[in-house]
Amino acid sequence: MTKNIRKREARKGLLISSTYLVYAAIFWGYPFVWLVILAFSRWRYVGSPRFAGFRNFLRVLYDPIFWKAFFNVLNFLMYYIPIVLIFSLLFALALSKIKYGKTFVALSFLVANISSGVAYSIMFSKLFAENGPLNQIIYKLFNTTIPWFTSPQLAMFSISLIVVWKFIGYYGLILYAGIISIPNNIYEAAELDGANKYVKFFKITLPLLNPSIVMVLVFAISLSFGIFTEPYMITGGGPMRSTLMPMMVMYTSAFQKLDPTYAATMSIFTAIFSFVIIWITRKLLEREVDIV
Amino acid sequence: MKKLLFVLFLTLIIMSFAKTKIVFWTAPNPNQEAYWKKLVSEYEKLNPDIDIEWTTIPAAGSSEEAILSAIASGRTPDICTNIFSGFAAQLIELDQLVELSKLPGFDEVVSQRKMNDIIKGWKFMGKSYVLPIYSNPILMWWRKDILQEYGFKKPPRTYSEIYELSKKFVVPKEKYTMRVVAGRNWWDRWFDYITYYYAASEGKPYIDLKKYRAVYNNDAGIKVAKFFETMFKNKWTAVDLGNAPLYNGVIIGSLKGPWEIPYAENQFPEIIKNITITPPVVPDNYPNDKPIYTFADTKGLVIFKSSKHQKEAWDFVKWVYSNPENDKLWLEMTKMPPARSDLLKNPLFKDFFDKNPLAAEYAKYVGYAIPPALISKTVDVQDEMTYSLIEPIMYGKANAEDAVKNSVKKINRIIW
Numbered sequence: 001m002t003k004n005i006r007k008r009e010a011r012k013g014l015l016i017s018s019t020y021l022v023y024a025a026i027f028w029g030y031p032f033v034w035l036v037i038l039a040f041s042r043w044r045y046v047g048s049p050r051f052a053g054f055r056n057f058l059r060v061l062y063d064p065i066f067w068k069a070f071f072n073v074l075n076f077l078m079y080y081i082p083i084v085l086i087f088s089l090l091f092a093l094a095l096s097k098i099k100y101g102k103t104f105v106a107l108s109f110l111v112a113n114i115s116s117g118v119a120y121s122i123m124f125s126k127l128f129a130e131n132g133p134l135n136q137i138i139y140k141l142f143n144t145t146i147p148w149f150t151s152p153q154l155a156m157f158s159i160s161l162i163v164v165w166k167f168i169g170y171y172g173l174i175l176y177a178g179i180i181s182i183p184n185n186i187y188e189a190a191e192l193d194g195a196n197k198y199v200k201f202f203k204i205t206l207p208l209l210n211p212s213i214v215m216v217l218v219f220a221i222s223l224s225f226g227i228f229t230e231p232y233m234i235t236g237g238g239p240m241r242s243t244l245m246p247m248m249v250m251y252t253s254a255f256q257k258l259d260p261t262y263a264a265t266m267s268i269f270t271a272i273f274s275f276v277i278i279w280i281t282r283k284l285l286e287r288e289v290d291i292v
Numbered sequence: 293m294k295k296l297l298f299v300l301f302l303t304l305i306i307m308s309f310a311k312t313k314i315v316f317w318t319a320p321n322p323n324q325e326a327y328w329k330k331l332v333s334e335y336e337k338l339n340p341d342i343d344i345e346w347t348t349i350p351a352a353g354s355s356e357e358a359i360l361s362a363i364a365s366g367r368t369p370d371i372c373t374n375i376f377s378g379f380a381a382q383l384i385e386l387d388q389l390v391e392l393s394k395l396p397g398f399d400e401v402v403s404q405r406k407m408n409d410i411i412k413g414w415k416f417m418g419k420s421y422v423l424p425i426y427s428n429p430i431l432m433w434w435r436k437d438i439l440q441e442y443g444f445k446k447p448p449r450t451y452s453e454i455y456e457l458s459k460k461f462v463v464p465k466e467k468y469t470m471r472v473v474a475g476r477n478w479w480d481r482w483f484d485y486i487t488y489y490y491a492a493s494e495g496k497p498y499i500d501l502k503k504y505r506a507v508y509n510n511d512a513g514i515k516v517a518k519f520f521e522t523m524f525k526n527k528w529t530a531v532d533l534g535n536a537p538l539y540n541g542v543i544i545g546s547l548k549g550p551w552e553i554p555y556a557e558n559q560f561p562e563i564i565k566n567i568t569i570t571p572p573v574v575p576d577n578y579p580n581d582k583p584i585y586t587f588a589d590t591k592g593l594v595i596f597k598s599s600k601h602q603k604e605a606w607d608f609v610k611w612v613y614s615n616p617e618n619d620k621l622w623l624e625m626t627k628m629p630p631a632r633s634d635l636l637k638n639p640l641f642k643d644f645f646d647k648n649p650l651a652a653e654y655a656k657y658v659g660y661a662i663p664p665a666l667i668s669k670t671v672d673v674q675d676e677m678t679y680s681l682i683e684p685i686m687y688g689k690a691n692a693e694d695a696v697k698n699s700v701k702k703i704n705r706i707i708w
Contacts, residue, residue, distance in 0.1 A: 045364040046386045131534030131542065145465055150531040151689060238476035239531070240683050255357045256478075256671045258382055 038264035045258060056265035066266055069246045070273065072156065076129070076245075077224050080159035084167055084220060091172035096179045106176075109169025117166075117229035124162050125149065125234045152240040159230050168225070171216045178212030179205065210287045217285065218278050225274040246270045268277055311343040312604050319355065319374035319591070320348040323554075323626040331618060335608055337372040342604060343571050349374060362401060363388060363598075370599035371609065373425055373493050375592050377414065378670025380422045383594065385668050388505050390595040393420040395606045404614050413663040414592060422592035423609060424631035426622070428549045429654055429661035430487045432470075432573065432586045435544045437566040444651040447545065447568060450576045451519045458528035461544065470545035471537065472520055472529040473682055478674040482664060483547055485682060487587040488516040489680045491572040495585030497706070499665035499673070506673070506703040509696050515575040517692035520685045529685055553627055569653040571660075588661030590631060616640050627651055670708045672706045 039056055041049030060066055093110060098105060112120075126146035128133055135145040148158040182205065190200050206213075228247040231237055237244035246266060254263035294368040318328045327349060332346045350358045355374045362368045368388070375383070383389050389536065392398050398420070402411050407424065414422050442461055448454045458469040474480040489498055493512035500507045523529040529543075537543045539560045556564040571584035578584070595605050612618050619630040620640050627648070635641050635655040645652035664670065680699035684690035 044386055045360050046388065126535065129532060129534050130532035131537075139465060147531070236476045238678070238683065239687065240689075241679055252671065252675075255354070255360065257358065257669075258386070 035267065037266050038261045039268055041261050043261050045260065049261065050058055052204050052261070055246060056262050060265050060269050065241070065244070066246065066249055066269070068241050069244045069249045070270075072242065073224050073227075073246065073273075075156050075242075076160055076227065077221065079157050080163060080224060081217065081220055083160065084164045084171060085216065086214065087164060087168050088131060088175055089172035091168050092175035092179055095172065095176045098109070106169070106173060109172060112166045112168070113170045115166070120162070120166070121233035124230075128158060149235050150239060152238075152242040155235050155239055155243045159227075159234065162230050162234075163223075163227065167220070171219065174216055174219075175209060175212050178209045184209045207287070208289055210289050214282060214286045217281050221278050221281060222274055225270050309463055311341055312601050313343045313345055314371065314599075314601055314605050314608060315369040316344050316346045316605075316608075317349045317359075317369040317372040317374075318346065320351070322624075324373075327622055327625045330621070331612060335611060338611075342608070344608065357381075359383075361664075366598075368596045368598045370601055370605040371592065371593060371595050373593045375422055375594050376670075377422070377590070377592075377666045380414075380592065380594065381416060381666050381668040381670070384416050384421050388597055389421040390597055390599070390602055390606075391419050391421055392423055392595065392606075394603075397606075397610055399611050401610055405619070405630075406632045406638075409633055409659065410631050411513070413588070413590075414666065416666050422594050423547050423613065424590055424592045424663075426591060426626070426628045427631040427658050427661055427663075428551065428589040429657035430483055430547050430549055430572070430589060430626055431654060431657060432545055432570045433538060433548045433552070434539065434568050434570060435541065435563075435566055436568045438541060438544045443601065447570050448573060449570070450574055450578065451515075451522070454519075454573055455522065455526075455528075457544070458523070458526065462526075462528050464527055467541070468530055468533060468537075468543050469523070469528045470543050471547070471548065472523045473531065473686060474547070476678055476683070478671050478678065481674040481677045482587055482589060483549075483680070485516060485520070485677060486664065487547055487572050488519070489513055490585045490587050491574050492516050492578065493585075494582060494664050495660065497662075497665060499667055499703075501665065504667075504707050506700040506707070509700040512575070513696050513700075514693055517681065517685060517696045519573075519575075520682070521692040524607045534558075550628055550651060553648075553650050564650075567650065569650060571657065583660050585660045585662055586657055588658075588663045590661070590663045592631075620644065623651075629655050629658050631658070667707060669707055673703050676702050676706060 007024075037049060040052060040054075042052040042055070043049035087129050095102060095106060126132055130136065130145060130147065130150060135148075141146050147154055149155050169260075186204055187200055190204060195203065226247055227245050228251070229247050231243040232248055235243045237248050247270075250263040250270075253266065254260045306432075316332070318324055328346060336342060336344060349355045349372070350362075354694060356379050358643040359368075359372060359379075363386075370564055370624075380389070401423075402408060405617055410424055410427060411420055414420060414424055432447065436447075438461075439447060439457075442457070444457060448457050454469060462468055472484065481527075486498060489508055489512060492515055493508075493510070496507075496510075496512065497667045498506060498508040498513070534540070536559075538546045539556070553564075554565070572586055574584055587620055593609060595609070599605055616632075616638065617640070622628070622630050623635075623641060623644055629635055629651070632638075634650070636645065641655070645655060665673075667673065675697055680702050681695045684695045684698075685692060
């Protein structure tokens with residue numbers, strides 16, 4: 001009898017999850033298999049792929065453009081992670097203090113996240129242009145202009161500022177959810193022990209926010225390897241390839257240079273690197289947090 | 293009655309199946325769409341057994357992507373327009389295109405359309421796979437009104453004249469002489485370095501297609517690079533000139549194609565009255581009596597090998613391009629010069645050019661406009677040109693001579 005129930009339950013479970021399994025097979029399994037086939041092949045959209053062994057992998061290893069793009073991601077992370085983390089945290093803290101209109105403020109920040117990448121990229125490229133309104137103000141005030149997107153040193157920083165703007169609302173809400181889940185009695189107990197607000201922040205809020213912070217970091221790292229629209233639309237990967245990202249190299253290889261198999265191999269490298277960096281980050285920063 | 297209707301319906305179905313269907317893709321451009329719509333319906337009326345399924349190239353990042361996806365998924369059209377030479381070379385390498393020069397009547401079409409010289413720039417290993425549709429020479433637009441204000445009766449012709457003008461006109465961070473670099477996309481090299489190189493070298497190629505080597509590390513190539521270097525070093529031009537700089541008076545000159553005419557007529561009707569058009573500027577020692585060559589932004593038409601109706605497709609193409617009236621219509625509707633060398637001699641086009649003097653300037657240079665090198669690695673080559681030649685000069689990271697030599701070396705590594 002129990003066996004029968006178990007069987008029936010198992011069948012039901014399979015039936016319910018089958019929709020997702022079919023979905024995953026079509027939209028994840030099939031492309032994944034195709035990706036592996038492509039990485040070991042030579043194919044230029046016509047005919048059948050021909051086996052090429054590790055040729056594409058060796059090409060990636062010796063491709064200075066791919067490595068330049070990879071180091072650009074690290075450069076981007078250096079700017080992006082601290083800025084986005086600090087501003088998202090500030091936003092989350094401010095949101096937790098607001099008494100009225102909390103939803104409105106949260107939604108206002110989220111608008112950036114759901115805006116069209118193409119649209120705001122065009123907007124920012126005009127705003128930050130050499131003769132754009134921002135530089136005109138700076139010129140009037142300080143008699144100089146800032147080459148936001150035209151200086152090889154500054155371009156990546158400017159791009160990261162735009163991405164920060166886009167994600168503050170989203171990451172901020174994740175951190176906000178973490179903040180409000182910290183029980184008040186922990187703070188009350190700390191206050192009784194004479195803790196000031198800095199101590200409360202560094203000894204209670206920040207440690208208890210660890211899961212949310214790590215989650216934001218994981219999101220931010222995976223986003224950095226997949227960034228495309230902003231550099232593609234604003235700088236085209238320049239100046240001096242300083243904002244060229246792996247996605248852009250893959251895109252041009254696959255669709256402009258007719259080399260989809262090479263693009264597929266680069267995507268495997270990129271996925272592995274992002275996985276490794278996420279793994280290291282979690283190993284270094286993740287702590288088990290128990291809120292009793 | 294019901295039976296009769298049924299028979300009629302059946303006949304209609306059979307008739308529709310009996311028609312030969314040709315899939316035809318054209319550029320997604322409103323003016324070109326209106327042109328093809330008219331011609332396709334005319335041809336279908338004349339040939340009731342032919343059904344041309346005409347659409348614009350499906351929406352994608354670029355025409356090339358859409359065509360590649362179609363090839364990969366087996367949905368290639370029979371005929372397609374909007375093919376640039378580099379992409380044509382890639383398609384030829386993939387063995388996707390019909391060799392048009394083998395088709396009956398090809399030579400007649402070429403000579404009827406006065407394309408004998410133009411077609412040479414489109415040959416791949418001596419064979420023609422693409423029929424050029426239009427040829428847009430790239431020319432300099434100058435603000436006549438501003439030039440006069442600074443005492444220049446005619447636009448500068450040489451680099452020294454540009455320098456002289458720059459010394460009088462430029463106000464750092466406010467006003468610059470001209471746009472020198474078009475942008476950092478790979479295709480921008482067509483509209484800056486390659487155009488100036490063709491002008492400085494009397495139209496010599498920048499890639500030797502027989503030896504497969506970049507050859508612009510010569511006197512002309514270095515002079516152009518030095519011109520770029522001088523302009524950037526002295527801050528007479530800038531990397532970013534802002535929005536519509538020519539119309540806003542931030543610069544006095546810029547290279548532009550004929551597609552700019554309808555745009556400027558609509559957006560800046562007062563300013564376009566003060567525009568004068570000249571060929572690209574040349575080195576100081578460029579002979580006065582020699583014509584100045586320029587770059588041709590040109591697109592062509594191809595028939596795909598996968599087509600089951602190659603004969604019918606070619607018949608349609610022949611019909612379109614054997615009749616100069618169709619080129620006249622094209623000119624009127626798109627304002628882009630058809631790829632024919634008799635534009636200014638043929639009385640058929642006279643009326644149009646009389647009414648459109650700026651377009652007439654472009655027509656003058658169709659014969660001196662040279663398409664890009666017919667190589668399959670256009671994107672890699674021009675991307676490298678950006679990285680190793682243009683940007684180092686722009687940012688003062690290398691001198692002109694070194695940048696030219698270094699970029700040629702790197703490009704040769706790509707195309708070998």
